[in-house]
Amino acid sequence: xxxxxxxxxxxxxxxxxxxxHTHTNAPFPYTPPSRAAWRTDATYPMPGAxxxxxxxxGFHVLWNSSSMAPTFAAAYARLAAAHPGGAxxxxxxxxxxxxxxxxxxxxxxxxxxxxxxxxxxxxxxxGNAAFAEFFADVxxxxxxxxxxxxxxxxxxPTL
Numbered sequence: 001x002x003x004x005x006x007x008x009x010x011x012x013x014x015x016x017x018x019x020x021h022t023h024t025n026a027p028f029p030y031t032p033p034s035r036a037a038w039r040t041d042a043t044y045p046m047p048g049a050x051x052x053x054x055x056x057x058g059f060h061v062l063w064n065s066s067s068m069a070p071t072f073a074a075a076y077a078r079l080a081a082a083h084p085g086g087a088x089x090x091x092x093x094x095x096x097x098x099x100x101x102x103x104x105x106x107x108x109x110x111x112x113x114x115x116x117x118x119x120x121x122x123x124x125x126x127g128n129a130a131f132a133e134f135f136a137d138v139x140x141x142x143x144x145x146x147x148x149x150x151x152x153x154x155x156x157p158t159l
């Protein structure tokens with residue numbers, strides 16, 4: 001039986017949430033975000049990606065501007081060397097699911113694993129329709145599980 005590699009994505013914890021203030025004299029009045037605040041404005045530098053492909057810049061920055069991507073790549077290289085030809089599973093929940101999508105694209109570009117699969121639970125939308133189509137072509141073994149009452153998978157709204 002071939003070996004299996006598992007990559008579980010869990011981003012760093014965000015700062016504690018401060019509930020919105022309802023008083024007009026609150027020091028930090030709450031203003032609901034507008035649709036313009038939801039951004040799908042970053043391109044993804046991968047060979048073969050269409051020019052219309054856009055991803056949420058926040059996910060792009062979190063994955064590429066921290067030590068997360070290079071640390072993961074180094075760990076994956078060691079695992080892949082120890083288990084050549086093993087299936088690779090990238091798994092994530094919520095924001096970790098969004099990062100799992102970007103991680104899988106990086107793995108495909110850098111290592112081209114023979115058997116790459118992605119499973120996410122409650123992942124927000126990572127990019128626009130061009131991204132979804134490109135991702136499905138590059139990583140055909142992908143499953144995104146959502147629940148109808150969970151708001152996260154419907155964010156950001158399609159624009």
